[in-house]
Amino acid sequence: MTIVIGFEGSANKIGVGIIQDGKVLSNPRRTYITPPGQGFLPSDTARHHRSCVLEVLHEALEEAKIQPKDIDCVAYTKGPGMGAPLVSVAIVARTVAQLWKKPLLGVNHCIGHIEMGRLITGAENPTVLYVSGGNTQVISYSEHRYRIFGETIDIAVGNCLDRFARVLKIPNDPSPGYNIEQMAKKGKKFVELPYTVKGMDVSFSGILSYIEDMAHKMLSSGECTPEDLCFSLQETLFAMLVEITERAMAHCGSQEVLIVGGVGCNVRLQEMMEIMCKERSAKLFATDERFCIDNGAMIAQAGWEMFRSGHMTPLEDSWITQRYRTDEVEVTWRD
Amino acid sequence: MEALPLHFQLDVPFPCSTEAQIAHNSLSPDAEPRKGGVSRTLSVQDNVLSVHWQADEARILRVSVGSFLEHLSLVVRTMDRFGPALSDS
Structure with a gap:
């Protein structure tokens, strides 16, 4: 049994999801919504994420009915995405990984979408x-x-x-x-x-x-x-x-x-x-x-696959990156 | 006017060295933007997290320090809410 928690915040959604062997235990999310006619700017979006990430994390744990000690790995979005929001969320992931003494894992956001889609739909x-x-x-x-x-x-x-x-x-x-x-x-x-x-x-x-x-x-x-x-x-x-x-x-x-x-x-x-x-x-x-829309569980799911095939990200290598192409990741969990 | 490099020193005491080390590890990985005219170094001595900045321009220094303080505050709030650190399992 492997439980992975995933943190996502590369754009205007902040989500924390928990996956246990293909089962979504929880997946709360908040969206930063701007007035009509306006887009979301990096610094405002990062501020939004910082203001609610801890609440979303709390919700994710409550809903999944698990304790931090039950978690095997803390996954977060390494990139691609907007720099300031990515950093804000990565900082929380790094901090809880250390508090809970769990391995950390940086996930490619695009891979997260693909693996979540495969899990939910069963597409081979x-x-x-x-x-x-x-x-x-x-x-x-x-x-x-x-x-x-x-x-x-x-x-x-x-x-x-x-x-x-x-x-x-x-x-x-x-x-x-x-x-x-x-x-x-x-x-x-x-x-x-x-x-x-x-x-x-x-x-x-x-x-x-x-x-x-x-x-x-x-x-x-x-x-x-x-x-x-x-x-x-x-x-x-x-x-x-x-x-x-x-x-x-x-x-x-x-x-x-x-x-x-x-x-x-x-x-x-x-x-x-x-x-x-x-x-x-x-x-x-x-x-x-x-x-479909950005969420924490997709990062947890890609993280689950990666963790099970032996991936981990040392803290010192856990920097975020705004550019991170889908084909940069070696997919070690598929034949 | 020939501007001298600007310096800024921040010392943050934590309740114990474990927390200072956690904050250090959470805040270190993301380097300052390339050729941004500012450098930042973090170190830990016992329970104190020390940060030193060197910058060419006050404007850039202010932005960097401001953003660091936001991140530091987030780390402290995360520790308050989801700490203390678990013992080795």
């Missing part, structure tokens, strides 16, 4: 689409690495959605992407936007500039509604993602797709992916917002 060897506010990657496992087949060459798909929400002052509560998704359901007119797939990669910054430029003109002239824009943006962005995912599957002969990351709980993206999967007789795996 899927082509992974990892889509969030900070990352957009198509990933396939081979020879002890999660290999990046395609990715964004500029901003993440979630960043494109978040920034579009700021232009229209769409609220950030519970998340800008969720509110865009709800508005998109009422969209009727498709407004053509640039479509930028470059081989296996995608680009979103041009689409964002384009829609930022034309949104107010088209809205004030009554050519389209905010709902139409939400709908058109989603259809365009998600079509691009489905296209590169399908190409990666064709390359690898893969019959499984797993969607992870915050944007992954968008039901419209899941529907579009499902259509593509049906055509190829492939199977789609996705999770809901509890596990």
